[in-house]
Amino acid sequence: MTAGTGTASASATQERTDTSSAPTGTPLLSVRNLSVHFPLKRGFIVQREVARVRAVEGISFDIYPGETLGLVGESGSGKTTAAKAVIQLRKPDSGSIMFDGQELLGMSNSELRPIRRKMGMVFQDPYGSLNPRMRAGDIVGEPLKVHGLAESGDDYRTQVSALLTTVGLSPGMAERYPNEFSGGQRQRLGVARAIAAKPSLLVLDEAVSALDVSIQAQILNLLQDLQDQYNLAYLFIAHDLSVVRHISDRVAVMYLGRIVETADSKDLYENPLHPYTQALLSAIPTPNPRLEQSRTRIILQGDLPSPMAPPSGCHFHTRCPIATEACSLTDPDLRQLAPNQAAACLLATGYDAAPSPVSRV
Template sequence: MSPDRSGRKQAKEEGSAARRLLARSHAGSAYAAGEAILEVRDLVKHFPLTQGIVFKRQVGAVKAVDGVSFDLRQGETLGIVGESGCGKSTVAKLVTHLEEPTSGTIRYKGEDITKLSGRALKAVRRNIQMVFQDPYTSLNPRMTVGDIIGEPFDIHPEVAPKGDRRGKVRELLDVVGLNPEYINRYPHQFSGGQRQRIGIARGLALRPEIIVADEPVSALDVSVQAQVINLMSRLQDEFGLSYIFIAHDLSVVRHISDRVGVMYLGKIVEIGTEEEIYEHPTHPYTQALLSAVPVPDPEAEAVRERIVLEGDVPSPANPPSGCHFRTRCWKAQHRCVVEEPLLIVPENFARSTPQEAVHHPSACHFAAERTAVLPRSTD
């Protein structure tokens, strides 16, 4: 086949894929609340380690994401928590196609977006937007707020004709709680919370179905965090959004999330509803994380048990065999060295009913409930 014919065939395929995705995005009735709109399976991202200057050779790989699977349902918020360096932000970049996965699939409404390019990928990006962690460096300091929020309309002109764009930008500023008259100001003229609102407005511009929020409140004061979280909750109800909310603050994630996934060294080690994870954790790492959360009750704080993990987090370039958490786990046995635990309902909870809080996936051979992780008030 000639290069011209090959190029035309690829363009035709991309165009048909783009039309399918756009048609599905407008067929909202096909994906009612509770149905999976995004399916991630066995997602892997390895960054190669090389030696040499002229003749480079790969000597290893940083396993940033090492087999992550989850579903995001229509209208829900999935929180992802874990220590710094566990792979949370890499998952966000993979879902939004800012990074190419090493392997695995990401299905948006049944279409594997990891294999898309050109117009088909552009159609997906219209429906999966991102809010970045730093509300200052994610905004171009040389552009006005109007240009920043209106830039998506230049890339997707079908969303807003040129004559309507300024009015839509003003409308978006009003939606996120900013004065529409600020349209000609620059990012340095706003506070941190206001800049994050601008980032959220930019993410909303194309009316996406999914927003990936990568630690959107970690750089803000506590009082401002609450304002931004409440804003995101309100926008979710108004626009029917689905969120992937990434953070390391467990209390923030609990406030906004319907389900929570706990990551450790490139893997999700436990996933379940907010109640299942916070009130009935079964994985040792989740229990250790929750035991470090301050409790606003001096009496309860004085009597509760604190789990102190020994050692450092292993390098993602050379993770332990078997269970990645075994080098810091007080339950570790020989089985943990030779056999990697699967993210399934543990064997000892297999007889529990799905309605019971312990009946949720946990990647541990010896999963068990541990009391006094988050004790209630004693009065």
């Protein structure tokens, strides 16, 4: 999509011992060993912690300026929690988040405020994420006010009009309320609000999932135009792998709080290494009846395990079609198996030969 981003690669490894194919430039966002846990508490007055949901467990990834990282996974995989931790809507338990050269963990709210300007977020529900009592213009212009980016009332109105035009709405719509917009138009408002403060990173959490296909395509095109125009980096979260392939330069696949595979988009879709990625890809029906008749489908058995009590060893072993006994004992690390591809699977080809950052049990 954008030039000079295809080289990002070693970013995926959990330990930075492998620097052989270090990407050029500095990442805009660098996440290392990020963990987010939710304590489950019991008790009426004195609350005791009885269990922990490890929603996100030791994930690492990089995003370079102007590129898109797709984060895919099913419900409960921790993709939204990871995104919320990145933009500091939820405090992570451990790890490191370097954004634009600064460590975000441990910062106070006042320290975070100028940094938040550079991160925008677009949510899934275009109905729930816009205040129904605010006019469209004020919704889009609020970040300008909060961060003091408008010099005068006239400047504010000019900027709001420009933003509305950028996302394909007419400036005259600034006076309307959200209920007067269609679903697609509301999502355009959400995008306009997210880019108002001229961020360098947008977190898009299922931003097109609720839209009808013809509208979804319009928003995807808009996002690609904005990326080219402003050199925006995207963290694109979705469960729809076809959409993720379309928009992403690189993709990370999550399962029960961990990244199980990460690769350049092309490699991941042409040659998935992790059995979970393979099953996910084969589960997506394509609108082509001839291809559908010839495709082999991997139908996974059973349901997603509860994140409260994930299986031992490799979290995926209970549903994995090729799991062996070793898989229930050993928790595989994410390891580099191809130039731009890493997977966390004991049985993936080349896993044994790859340099191991951590000794295995």
